Structures are given as structure tokens and as C-alpha cells.
Amino acid sequence: MMRRTFLIALPYIWLLALFLVPFAIVLKISLSDIALARPPYMPQLDLTGGLAAVWDFITQLDFENFVFLTSDDLYWKAYLSSLKIAALSTAITLVVGYPIAYAMARAAKEWRPTLLMLVILPFWTSFLIRVYSWMGILSTEGVLNQFLIGIGAISEPLQILNTQTAVYIGIVYTYLPFMILPIYSALEKLDDSLLEAAEDLGCSRTTAFWLVTLPLSKGGVIAGCFLVFIPTLGEFVIPSLLGGSETLMIGKVLWEEFFSNRDWPVASAVAVILLLILIIPIVLFQRNEQKQREAEG
Amino acid sequence: MAQSKVKPKQSPSTAAFEPWNDPNEKPLIQFKGVTKRFGDFTAIDNLTLDIFEREFFALLGPSGCGKTTMMRMLAGFETPTEGQILLSGRDIGDVPPNKRAVNMMFQSYALFPHLSVWDNIAFGLRREKRDKDSIASRVDEMLRLTRLEKFANRKPHQISGGQRQRVALARSLAKAPKLLLLDEPLGALDRKLREETQFELMDIQETTGTTFVIVTHDQEEAMTVASRVAVMDEGKMVQVATPQTIYEAPNSVYVASFIGDVNLIRGTANLRNVATAAPAAPESESETKPEPVTKIETDEDPRKPQPNDYGKWLHDRLLAPILGQRVDEPKALPAPTKAELAAAAELQAPVDVPEGGLTIDWAENTPALIAANGDPEFDGNEVVLALRPEKMGIAKTKPDAPNVMRGKVIDIAYLGNISTYHVELKTGTMVKAQVANTRRVSRRNITWEDEVWVSFSATAGVVLTE
Ligand SMILES: Nc1ncnc2c1ncn2[C@@H]1O[C@H](COP(=O)(O)OP(=O)(O)OP(=O)(O)O)[C@@H](O)[C@H]1O
Ligand SMILES: [Mg+2]
Numbered sequence: 165m166m167r168r169t170f171l172i173a174l175p176y177i178w179l180l181a182l183f184l185v186p187f188a189i190v191l192k193i194s195l196s197d198i199a200l201a202r203p204p205y206m207p208q209l210d211l212t213g214g215l216a217a218v219w220d221f222i223t224q225l226d227f228e229n230f231v232f233l234t235s236d237d238l239y240w241k242a243y244l245s246s247l248k249i250a251a252l253s254t255a256i257t258l259v260v261g262y263p264i265a266y267a268m269a270r271a272a273k274e275w276r277p278t279l280l281m282l283v284i285l286p287f288w289t290s291f292l293i294r295v296y297s298w299m300g301i302l303s304t305e306g307v308l309n310q311f312l313i314g315i316g317a318i319s320e321p322l323q324i325l326n327t328q329t330a331v332y333i334g335i336v337y338t339y340l341p342f343m344i345l346p347i348y349s350a351l352e353k354l355d356d357s358l359l360e361a362a363e364d365l366g367c368s369r370t371t372a373f374w375l376v377t378l379p380l381s382k383g384g385v386i387a388g389c390f391l392v393f394i395p396t397l398g399e400f401v402i403p404s405l406l407g408g409s410e411t412l413m414i415g416k417v418l419w420e421e422f423f424s425n426r427d428w429p430v431a432s433a434v435a436v437i438l439l440l441i442l443i444i445p446i447v448l449f450q451r452n453e454q455k456q457r458e459a460e461g
Numbered sequence: 462m463a464q465s466k467v468k469p470k471q472s473p474s475t476a477a478f479e480p481w482n483d484p485n486e487k488p489l490i491q492f493k494g495v496t497k498r499f500g501d502f503t504a505i506d507n508l509t510l511d512i513f514e515r516e517f518f519a520l521l522g523p524s525g526c527g528k529t530t531m532m533r534m535l536a537g538f539e540t541p542t543e544g545q546i547l548l549s550g551r552d553i554g555d556v557p558p559n560k561r562a563v564n565m566m567f568q569s570y571a572l573f574p575h576l577s578v579w580d581n582i583a584f585g586l587r588r589e590k591r592d593k594d595s596i597a598s599r600v601d602e603m604l605r606l607t608r609l610e611k612f613a614n615r616k617p618h619q620i621s622g623g624q625r626q627r628v629a630l631a632r633s634l635a636k637a638p639k640l641l642l643l644d645e646p647l648g649a650l651d652r653k654l655r656e657e658t659q660f661e662l663m664d665i666q667e668t669t670g671t672t673f674v675i676v677t678h679d680q681e682e683a684m685t686v687a688s689r690v691a692v693m694d695e696g697k698m699v700q701v702a703t704p705q706t707i708y709e710a711p712n713s714v715y716v717a718s719f720i721g722d723v724n725l726i727r728g729t730a731n732l733r734n735v736a737t738a739a740p741a742a743p744e745s746e747s748e749t750k751p752e753p754v755t756k757i758e759t760d761e762d763p764r765k766p767q768p769n770d771y772g773k774w775l776h777d778r779l780l781a782p783i784l785g786q787r788v789d790e791p792k793a794l795p796a797p798t799k800a801e802l803a804a805a806a807e808l809q810a811p812v813d814v815p816e817g818g819l820t821i822d823w824a825e826n827t828p829a830l831i832a833a834n835g836d837p838e839f840d841g842n843e844v845v846l847a848l849r850p851e852k853m854g855i856a857k858t859k860p861d862a863p864n865v866m867r868g869k870v871i872d873i874a875y876l877g878n879i880s881t882y883h884v885e886l887k888t889g890t891m892v893k894a895q896v897a898n899t900r901r902v903s904r905r906n907i908t909w910e911d912e913v914w915v916s917f918s919a920t921a922g923v924v925l926t927e
Binding site for chain 2: 368382459
């Protein structure tokens, strides 16, 4: 009995220690005021002062920073632009990833592990190095431009780096495996005899795809989309390294608030809002997984 | 067993359905020298076969003999490595599955897991661009037929295995195709539902004129529904014939032992000399000749009417003074005349022991077995006499039969309507004799360890070579 309770409690303890406590701290900071101190915010909680000190601390907290976020349209524009970039790159990743997953699932059985390996291979090197190499590829003196000039397709180097395009390229490249893997796993489970049955009942290959393959890989598609959308929304490295001045993403704003402005309370407020925005897709994602499991069970 | 079943196929209206015997009849399906190989494994080996319209064609054979492969070639999922398949005289080699007027019920059911039972059944109809109402009424009809009305809105994973099988059946039936391929359609159903569905299928077949090719592991099912049965082994057709022929006249030991129970008695065949048939079997003659005579003399019918006590009292009081004492002993019949005896012998002889055929030496110091229907071609060969257990009689006293074998009862299997006696012959061979249980078990006079005689007529067996 004790053991069971402990086993059930374990993930909750984990969640408490690594998610809820940090979130509580961030939330607390977002309700504080900026201060020239170390750490750079006020008030500080002093537990040695007893209940009176705690009460004093609580009364000093306010929503000033959240009000501030609405006063400057930089913030909501950044949120909106992040949502747009995340949505669009998710769509592009899906369009690129689905055919790859499909081809992998249709490939001869003995080839599949190799193909799967190739999809996972990029994870073996550091994410940062891969983004830097994209800078090397996309810059005006980069590999891509030199190649295009070399074959005579263009005479002037293209400005790709530090544009929105470079951001999309970077995001799609980075998150493609997260799209391919769940779709592949759904397609691989698909029983070939279902497609034969569809054909037997009068479907062409194309209609069989739309009526059988696609609906049956729906779970994988949804999972893949969330797996790309959620981290992209808060993405910071890719827009700051590949994007230009016009790339406005909330991750970047957050970073600047923390490190350039050293305004921890505002930065925390930005993070809290971001988390609230993310809760919606995360809950939807969980629900999809649940439904998937039930359908299989 | 199989032949105890009512076969509508034998009813007068369909008795004449034998298109395979009619040279003018055009087959619906023709396999012409079809071979299918997977790598260097030959799944179907040079198959040539005609299946006719309105047939109910059953494929029987052990697992892995190529039944599903044959179906898949008909449905268009496999192409023959060699040879041609014609449908209504047209080579269907390059016709894709969705353009063939053929529907298949998959052995694995292949139900669409994301669609409800209703939508699964409607799937094929929707592809035909039918209007909504006709689709709905057809689906409902199929649901009723397969008793799935209650489950129309469930998903395949929410119903039982047998229900899933019925959905698969309903889905393949819905389009009323010209040719329906059923790969073990009823395996997961309980006996009662299976039998009902078998009759439904036969009904559907009769009303719609659909041609059925059905794979089954249940011989009884094949016997019940099929117009012809094909017995396959390792990609080859061993025998294609009507259920009766397959059962009564198998063409090989393989078919005989695959279909139903069979006793196989090995021996050497000799041409049966008709002229010396009678003296050659003196022991059977000495038994047969006096038998009818003694039978008639000692024939005492215990059921001959006898007066009861009240009747006796009445007789003694009223009738005895007038008619004299009553004689209780049965009156002996007059001895049969010579003419009567001859007539009786004439009546019996041709029925019991037809002339011709073979004798089979099967064990030393035992009279040869008579197989009057044996092919004289086998003279001198090693042969196998295949005997169905239900054609064997069993008795404690030596019966009057052309073929008798002595043995000891080792085991008795009680199967309700019949009992099977496992008898070990003097040679060590085990044979089975099946007897209908017309009397109660307690009244049975043969039991374990009894010395018995197993007997069968001169035409009961089939002589085969291996
Ligand atoms: N795609 C394939 N590749 C290789 N071998 C195959 C393939 N399909 C079938 N076979 C082989 O061909 C043989 C016949 O298979 P098939 O499925 O026709 O058997 P079956 O008679 O339907 O058996 P069962 O009664 O078990 O369903 C088997 O030995 C099987 O292993
Ligand atoms: Mg099979």
C-alpha cells in the first residue's frame, strides 16, 4: 500500500519540484517591482520575520507589470507575430514532413530502421552548431549563394540571412523530426489490408489515401503539429541568430527584457502570459493523446 | 455427420445445376495454367480451373496451401507469375481491384477502425455514387441480415470478434457483386449462428445469382453450402468435385483422409475372378447358405400377440369348453419350398456381393476383402481401401456380410447421436466403426474389451493407390 502510494506520488513530486515551484517563483517575480539590487527586484521574502513579514511581503505584490505589458504595443505585437510564425512554420513542417513520413512507412521493411536513423541523426550534434551552419549556408557569401552564382542562376547574392525566410527555414529544419516521427509511427501501424479493402470496395488509390490513410494518421498529424507549434511559439535562438530586425518573436523580447534591460519582473510577466497562451494547445494535445489511446485500446 | 444434413442443393429445383458437365456452358472464371511464386516459393502451382456462374465453390485445404493467394489473385491484389485468369472470357490481368466486379471478405476482416459499423458497410455503396436513401436502405438491409442493427453506431474495436466478422461479411455483400470471395467468413461464429448464416448465404446466392468462392476449414460447411468442393494441397488442386463425390468417391488417400473420418486398410489388389468368386470364399458361403434356412426356422418373433392374464382367464372360462385348450407355443411355419429358397437367394445375392472388382489381401490367414467397385486396373498393385466409419457394422456374432474382420473394442466415443467404436484388428490395425445410437447407452450390448466382428459390404469402400 505504502509502495503504491509512493509510486503514484513520484511523478507528482517530480512535477511539483521541476514545474510548479519554478512557476511559482516566476509568478512571484512577475508581481514584484524592479529594483537596483541583487537579485534585481523587490520585495524579498524574509521568512525569519514571521507571519507579519509574510503579510507585509504579500501586500507589496501587484499586477503593475501586466498592466505595463498592455500599455506598450510591442508586447502584444510580439505575441501575435510569434503565433503567426509558429502556425505558419507548423503548416510548412507538416507539408514537408508528411510525404517524408509516408515514404518511410511505405519503404521496404529492411530499410525503415536506416531511414528512421537518418531522421534522428541531426540530434547527435548540438542544436546551436546546426543553426550556426545555417548562417554559413544562407549568408551573402554563403554556400547557397555561391552555388547559385556559380551555376549562373543569379548574378547578385540573395539576402536570405536575417530575414523572415531564414527564420522559417531554421524552424522547419529544426522541428521536422518532431513532425515526421509521430506521423511515421501512425502510418507504420496502418494495416495494408485496409487499403486493399478500400480498393476492393471501389476506391482508386488516391481516394483510398484520403478516406483511409489520412484519417488513420490523423492522430500522428495532430501530435506532430503540437510538438512543432508549442516549442516554436517561445523560440528564441533561431529568430535571434537567423532573423533580422523585423523578426519580432516573444522569445526574443523575453531575452532582451531579462538580459539587456535586466527587468526581471517584466520579463517574468511576459513568460507567465506566454505560458497561459501555451496551456491551451498543451491541453488540446493531451486530450488528443488520450483519445488516440482510447481508440487503440 | 455431413450427410445427415439437409442439403437444399439436392432439392429437385437445383438438382440439375451442373454447369461443369455441360460443354456449352461458359465459365465465369477460368484459371489457365496459373502459377504464383513468392521469390522461389511456389504458392500456386500451374492451376487450371473453371468456375461457373451461380456456383458456390468451396476451397478446402490445410493452412498455407494457397487458398488466400488464389482469392487475392481473383480480387486483383496479386498478379499471376505465369498463366492467365479470365473473368467472363476476358483476361483480367491488368484490371485494377477497384474496377473488378468482385468483392472480397478478408480473412483478417480489414474493417476501417475509424468508421462506425454503419459507415463500414456503406463504404462501398458510397463509391458507387448512389443516392442517400438507397444507400441507407441497403445498409439497413445488410444490418438486419447479419443481426447487427444494435451495433450500427459502434466502432469496430467496440464489438466482439464474431460481430466484426459479420460486419466484414455485410460489407462485402452490400455491393451485390457478380463474384464474391469469402475467406473463412464464418469461422468465428457459434455453431447455431454459423448454420443460420450458411443458409442465408445460400439464400442470397439463389436470389441474387451471385457466384461465391468460399474458403473454409470446416468440411461440414463446405459440404452444406457448396455446389463443388476443391481440395487443395501445396498449391495444387487435388480433387474438384461435388460434395457427394468428394465424400463417397475421393480420388486419393489425401482427399479421403482430409474430408471426414476414414479407415485406411492397406493390401495387395487381385483381380476378382467372377466365375470362382463363390468357391473362393468358402467360409463366407458356409455361413451364408444355411443362414436364411435357420433364420426362417428359428425365427421367433417375441412381439407376436400373446393374451395377457385377463385374456387367458377369459379363454379358459368361456372358450376352452368349446374350442379346447389354448396352445401357447408359436406355430411353426411350413419349410420353404425350393423355389422360395432360390427366389430369396436371387433377391439377396446381387445386392450383397456384386460381381467384378478386386479382392484385397490385407493380412495373412484372413480372407481377402472384396471390393466389387475396385478398378481392375489396380490388379497386382499395392492399394489402400478407404472405408468411412459409418459404413462399417459392428456385432458380437459373426454377421452375414461379404467382408468381416475380427477385433477387440479398445475405445468407445459417445457423440450423442452416434457412437464410434475403436476396434483393434487381429493385425494390430485400428479401425473405427460408427453406429447410430438408436438405443440408450445402458442398453448397448457391446462394451470395452469385447471381441467383435466388424463388417462392411462389397461396395462400401473405395480402392485407391497412394
Ligand atoms: N506475400 C507473400 N510473400 C511470401 N510468401 C507468401 C506471401 N503470401 C503468401 N505466402 C505464402 O504462400 C503460401 C500460401 O499462403 P496463403 O495465404 O494462400 O495460405 P492459405 O491457404 O490461405 O492458408 P490459411 O488457411 O492459413 O489461411 C504460404 O506458405 C505463405 O507463406
Ligand atoms: Mg488464408
